[in-house]
Amino acid sequence: MGNVWTITRHTLAESIRQKTVVFLIVLLAVLMLGLPFATRGDDTLSGAVQSFLTYSLTVLGFLLSCVTIFLSKTVSDDLTGKQILILMTKPLARWQYVVGKWLGIVLLDTIVLAIAGVMIYAMTMYIAGELRGSLILMITSNLLQLFGWYAILRALSPQRFSAGRWILIYVVLYIMLLVATVSWVSLAMGFVSKLNWVWIGVGIAFPIVALFMGYGILQIIVPRQMPFKHWAWIFGLCLGVSMLGDGILFALNSYQKSFTVRDEYDRERLENQVLQARHASRFRLPVEEFQREANTAFDQGVEDGRYANVDDLNAAAVRKKLTDDVELRWRSVQPIESRVLEFEDIRCDRSPENIIHLSYRLRVYNYPPDEILRCVWIVGDRTKGATEYQIPRRDVIDRRHTLPIPADAVAPDGTLLAVFVNENIWAAVGEQQAANVVVFEGNNSLEVLFAVSSFGSNLVRALALVLCRLAFLAAMAVMLTTVLSFPVACLVALTVYMLAAGPSFLGEAIDWLPDEGLFRYFAAAMQMLLWFIHTVFVPKFTLYDGVSTLVEGRNVTLMWVITGITRLVLIQTAALLLVACLLFRRREVSEISL
Amino acid sequence: MGKSTIPVVQTAGLTKAFKDFWRRPRVQALSDLDLTIKPGEVFGLLGPNGSGKSTTIKLILGLLFPTRGRVAVFGRPPTDVTIKKRIGFLPEESYLYQFLNARETLDFYGRLFQQHGSVRAERLNLLLEMVGLQREARRRVGEYSKGMARRIGLAQALINDPEFLILDEPTSGLDPIGTRQIKDVIRRLGDMGKTILLSSHLLADVEDVCDRVCILYGGKKRAEGTIDELLARDDRTQIVTSRLDDSTITELRQLVARHGATDVEVSVPRGRLEHLFLQIVREAQEQKLATSGVGAAGALPGFLGAPAGGETLIQSLIEASAARPPVEPVALSAPAPDAPSPTQQIIEELLAPQDTRVEAEDETPRKEVESSRDSGTKRTVRADESVIDDLLGGRG
Numbered sequence: 001m002g003n004v005w006t007i008t009r010h011t012l013a014e015s016i017r018q019k020t021v022v023f024l025i026v027l028l029a030v031l032m033l034g035l036p037f038a039t040r041g042d043d044t045l046s047g048a049v050q051s052f053l054t055y056s057l058t059v060l061g062f063l064l065s066c067v068t069i070f071l072s073k074t075v076s077d078d079l080t081g082k083q084i085l086i087l088m089t090k091p092l093a094r095w096q097y098v099v100g101k102w103l104g105i106v107l108l109d110t111i112v113l114a115i116a117g118v119m120i121y122a123m124t125m126y127i128a129g130e131l132r133g134s135l136i137l138m139i140t141s142n143l144l145q146l147f148g149w150y151a152i153l154r155a156l157s158p159q160r161f162s163a164g165r166w167i168l169i170y171v172v173l174y175i176m177l178l179v180a181t182v183s184w185v186s187l188a189m190g191f192v193s194k195l196n197w198v199w200i201g202v203g204i205a206f207p208i209v210a211l212f213m214g215y216g217i218l219q220i221i222v223p224r225q226m227p228f229k230h231w232a233w234i235f236g237l238c239l240g241v242s243m244l245g246d247g248i249l250f251a252l253n254s255y256q257k258s259f260t261v262r263d264e265y266d267r268e269r270l271e272n273q274v275l276q277a278r279h280a281s282r283f284r285l286p287v288e289e290f291q292r293e294a295n296t297a298f299d300q301g302v303e304d305g306r307y308a309n310v311d312d313l314n315a316a317a318v319r320k321k322l323t324d325d326v327e328l329r330w331r332s333v334q335p336i337e338s339r340v341l342e343f344e345d346i347r348c349d350r351s352p353e354n355i356i357h358l359s360y361r362l363r364v365y366n367y368p369p370d371e372i373l374r375c376v377w378i379v380g381d382r383t384k385g386a387t388e389y390q391i392p393r394r395d396v397i398d399r400r401h402t403l404p405i406p407a408d409a410v411a412p413d414g415t416l417l418a419v420f421v422n423e424n425i426w427a428a429v430g431e432q433q434a435a436n437v438v439v440f441e442g443n444n445s446l447e448v449l450f451a452v453s454s455f456g457s458n459l460v461r462a463l464a465l466v467l468c469r470l471a472f473l474a475a476m477a478v479m480l481t482t483v484l485s486f487p488v489a490c491l492v493a494l495t496v497y498m499l500a501a502g503p504s505f506l507g508e509a510i511d512w513l514p515d516e517g518l519f520r521y522f523a524a525a526m527q528m529l530l531w532f533i534h535t536v537f538v539p540k541f542t543l544y545d546g547v548s549t550l551v552e553g554r555n556v557t558l559m560w561v562i563t564g565i566t567r568l569v570l571i572q573t574a575a576l577l578l579v580a581c582l583l584f585r586r587r588e589v590s591e592i593s594l
Numbered sequence: 595m596g597k598s599t600i601p602v603v604q605t606a607g608l609t610k611a612f613k614d615f616w617r618r619p620r621v622q623a624l625s626d627l628d629l630t631i632k633p634g635e636v637f638g639l640l641g642p643n644g645s646g647k648s649t650t651i652k653l654i655l656g657l658l659f660p661t662r663g664r665v666a667v668f669g670r671p672p673t674d675v676t677i678k679k680r681i682g683f684l685p686e687e688s689y690l691y692q693f694l695n696a697r698e699t700l701d702f703y704g705r706l707f708q709q710h711g712s713v714r715a716e717r718l719n720l721l722l723e724m725v726g727l728q729r730e731a732r733r734r735v736g737e738y739s740k741g742m743a744r745r746i747g748l749a750q751a752l753i754n755d756p757e758f759l760i761l762d763e764p765t766s767g768l769d770p771i772g773t774r775q776i777k778d779v780i781r782r783l784g785d786m787g788k789t790i791l792l793s794s795h796l797l798a799d800v801e802d803v804c805d806r807v808c809i810l811y812g813g814k815k816r817a818e819g820t821i822d823e824l825l826a827r828d829d830r831t832q833i834v835t836s837r838l839d840d841s842t843i844t845e846l847r848q849l850v851a852r853h854g855a856t857d858v859e860v861s862v863p864r865g866r867l868e869h870l871f872l873q874i875v876r877e878a879q880e881q882k883l884a885t886s887g888v889g890a891a892g893a894l895p896g897f898l899g900a901p902a903g904g905e906t907l908i909q910s911l912i913e914a915s916a917a918r919p920p921v922e923p924v925a926l927s928a929p930a931p932d933a934p935s936p937t938q939q940i941i942e943e944l945l946a947p948q949d950t951r952v953e954a955e956d957e958t959p960r961k962e963v964e965s966s967r968d969s970g971t972k973r974t975v976r977a978d979e980s981v982i983d984d985l986l987g988g989r990g
Contacts, residue, residue: 006705010691017693082689086750089655090706091678585673590657 011104072477380409479580641810682756692736
């Protein structure tokens with residue numbers, strides 16, 4: 001196992017020195033700093049936050065995926081540069097080599113994701129106005145100066161850094177990342193609700209960073225061979241970088257005023273809906289009651305003689321149709337009618353200051369002329385000890401609306417009672433008004449959303465899903481470069497990535513085929529083939545994309561992350577690595593291609 | 595350390611044919627090679643370009659898989675990872691990671707042997723001292739000259755103190771000092787009982803350090819045996835004595851003539867490996883044997899200004915070397931304890947007809963000089979080897 005780690009370290013060192021990676025990190029930093037100002041969304045603060053999150057996470061995912069595929073260059077460079085010849089004469093098993101390379105790429109991805117995650121979080125807090133300038137000042141300024149000084153020292157110092165100094169740099173970064181990782185993990189597990197730990201970790205890391213910077217200064221002063229004018233150059237450049245860093249800081253600070261809340265609704269939305277991780281709970285469908293009613297109707301029908309011609313075969317179909325009818329009647333709310341809807345298992349903090357949300361999108365048949373739905377929501381069951389609230393609403397129809405209600409409407413046993421009253425009455429003068437019937441179509445037409453986790457930990461889990469996808473891509477790229485040349489392997493890997501991340505139009509197209517004769521067999525065969533491909537080679541990345549969930553303020557559940565890790569990483573990535581090891585074992589590394 | 599009886603390398607009918615994309619054999623690199631390398635010997639693999647030397651080495655190391663036949667290293671197949679701990683390999687070009695510096699390179703390879711940090715660091719320093727690159731140790735390998743890179747290559751081959759060392763053209767790209775150092779290292783390691791496989795074009799170097807050689811042509815073994823066996827000429831008897839004066843020589847001639855032997859030659863009794871090599875290649879070319887390497891050289895093209903003629907280059911070389919008179923018997927016979935000083939020898943070498951002797955170069959820094967001629971062996975020169983001693987732990 002030590003050999004795997006040696007190759008991992010080596011791959012990490014090699015990758016960090018690749019210009020593409022450095023360029024990527026710089027690009028990401030610039031993007032994170034510039035995106036909030038470029039993407040304003042719909043002029044509300046919550047919209048700005050949402051659009052920033054969407055853009056930054058999407059760009060991050062895409063760029064990192066491409067770089068991950070390109071990083072398989074380490075394998076093909078070894079093969080074409082023939083360093084593999086010396087490597088394979090050492091006691092290094094071929095599987096250790098393959099796994100080590102993969103792990104090195106994944107480790108680099110983790111580091112970049114961690115850095116990007118911190119920046120995204122910081123910029124989100126910045127936009128939301130929750131991060132005061134002084135804290136950004138401390139973080140960004142020190143980071144920029146650290147990178148600037150380090151780059152300059154490296155470029156100008158006539159003595160290259162020895163392995164010891166490299167180790168010191170890596171140790172410092174590893175310690176910072178270790179603290180950050182502990183924080184991330186505990187956040188992902190939901191132990192800590194606010195990111196106090198990160199700030200504590202950052203506070204511990206910065207003395208170490210300052211120590212390193214002092215050490216860096218010593219490196220300027222100590223070398224005897226360096227003439228004075230070099231010292232002056234280095235000092236001047238470092239000062240320039242510091243001033244640049246502080247200048248960016250100052251600009252950020254002054255531009256923060258441009259991010260203001262538009263109104264109370266915006267603020268509520270931002271604090272309680274966007275920057276939260278909420279779980280959606282659906283209303284209980286009283287299926288047994290439907291069936292009971294249907295059976296009663298059926299029996300009545302048999303008695304009445306209406307179903308005399310119905311034999312046993314069709315009885316089930318008739319019963320089902322009756323059940324569907326009952327369900328439809330239940331879902332529809334006629335004018336002046338009300339419907340009682342129950343929610344279960346709402347585990348939240350039941351204090352009146354805590355806000356939960358009722359999210360609904362209702363269909364109205366026979367549109368009211370002004371396209372406004374008038375209704376009253378009565379939430380809370382007084383008999384169970386909950387506070388009752390009556391909320392009259394005038395909502396534009398065919399849109400999703402979110403209704404904030406205090407959390408003490410939830411009963412102590414975790415149930416919530418919601419009564420919907422359809423108040424669309426038209427007293428028409430001289431015109432026949434059709435009734436406006438409200439239908440709760442679909443099981444997500446009404447949801448209760450309550451906070452279960454914090455935004456920070458939600459972000460961590462969303463990034464964990466991104467990492468799962470990157471691990472898969474890294475394994476595939478490594479597998480391909482063991483047998484193919486680098487350009488071909490890259491193209492194949494990119495194609496698989498596009499297939500995985502894009503919509504599965506092929507599957508949908510097959511659904512459109514006519515359902516008769518030969519087409520049925522063809523469609524069935526194609527479905528099986530597609531299923532095979534999707535399970536084995538090309539996973540559906542859209543299934544593991546938590547960005548939209550995060551942006552809507554819904555919870556990226558730990559179970560989702562675990563499923564992603566299991567399916568994508570443990571199964572598919574491991575399968576790919578196995579194939580790569582087998583292919584590599586049989587490969588003649590010194591082959592002369594004719 | 596007891597001598598093991600398992601041969602270090604044993605091949606049986608080893609064949610390698612390179613196939614193209616459609617699996618058709620295109621290049622027959624090696625045919626039916628039976629090779630045995632015993633523990634503790636220095637083995638030379640010779641042949642013209644393209645005769646299969648590098649292919650053999652790569653097959654031994656598991657970098658290529660044989661088309662037919664078997665190869666066993668330390669009794670195991672070459673893909674076995676455990677035997678790699680006992681092998682050191684110096685490839686013909688230095689394939690090192692350009693972005694690492696010398697220390698990091700050696701450290702990286704040392705880690706693969708699971709050496710402890712302190713052991714690694716110590717060996718690292720000693721190796722860098724041995725190859726003379728301590729001062730340049732912090733520069734990236736990508737900035738090294740070719741000779742420096744080869745030296746680092748040698749260092750990484752020795753980092754695990756291997757029992758079996760494989761050197762593919764070790765002296766290519768090195769200046770004379772480096773060449774001398776490599777030869778010292780090889781001799782010293784051979785003295786310590788390590789097995790060394792050497793593949794080289796520099797025949798005099800091979801002649802100096804090897805115990806046994808094998809000569810390949812076109813992927814087939816043409817000759818194998820100890821240097822003595824191969825270079826012996828058995829239609830003649832050779833009597834080697836200590837230095838004789840003229841009168842004794844005349845008496846001996848008369849004695850021998852009285853007994854009917856003719857064509858007495860009194861000279862330095864040693865054949866030339868170069869002669870043998872050229873003879874073998876010429877024979878093979880006359881028989882028009884298949885080879886994937888360099889074939890018979892044709893006439894030089896007219897525009898290069900050489901005289902047009904039917905002579906092949908090899909022919910002209912053979913004739914030229916045959917035309918050289920044998921070494922002056924008296925002046926350069928077995929050196930006595932009062933041998934001429936090293937400078938004197940060099941001057942005499944320069945004045946003597948052109949010869950491919952390189953011993954003179956080797957002998958300059960020696961403290962004592964022993965004859966490599968009368969004993970017929972080659973491992974008698976002593977040099978300042980304290981560093982190498984420390985490095986190799988003086989085990990024998």
